[in-house]
Amino acid sequence: MVDESAVSFIKRGLEAGQTAIKASKIAEATSKNSRVINFAQMEIADHVNINDNLQKIAITNKVAATDSVSNVHQAAIEGMSKNSNLKFDQAYIRLMIDDHEEAIKIFNVAKTDRDEDIQRFARRTLPVLMMHLDSANAIAESLK
Template identity: 75%
Template sequence: MVDESAVSFVKQGLEVSQTEINASKMAQTTSKNARVINFAQMMIADHAGVNDDLQKIAIANKIAASDSIGAAHQAAITSMANNSGVKFDQAYIQLMINGHQEAIKIFNVAKSDRNEDVQRFARKTLPVLMMHLDSANAIAASLK
């Protein structure tokens, strides 16, 4: 059973996750901070898995979805890219904090969706997203 909330969840989840992957790839090559680079590598690996799972849900439920990102998320990445050194790291980590806060809200709603695939995936992924947010907050505190 696919309703508008399931469609919205899959599309928003893919966009937020892809934004984090794109920003993390940039951080991986731009940052000089080992903690930031390691975090970026974890984001790329974990969110590639999230995207794969969301694509499978999209296919199984005949939801037309892509992993492209919208103008607002692209603007955030562009803004981050205009920095260097510690300012870049701070901008990247703040983008990760904001993205994970957004994702956690989306996933909290989705864990009670009528679609069982969406429910199961949201419940499975939510603890990982919360761990990512905790890690990003810890790195942010160390960058001040």
């Protein structure tokens, strides 16, 4: 069994992934910008894979984790969805930047967790999250 910090990491990681997936599906369907659409498709593919792997760790360690989005993230997604065109793209990319910055902090802590599976998962996933953040920042610059 994992300790409380690992349980927290698993739950927060799954929720962050679900947020990225949900927001990105909306972006994929709403945006007219090919860079934003391509980014959203990458987000969906990568975060489905990340969440699948994290869910396996949760199951192995008997951690009850849901695949829901927090009220705070749901409100951010709804706020983003009320925009259109450039304002939508900017709001989506801002959400992705903010969430990936937070996720990177969480994963940096998890890479030193006592549980080796959590450590390996965090170390393997961090470069993907960092690449997502770099891509989102580059897109944000192009949307100014």
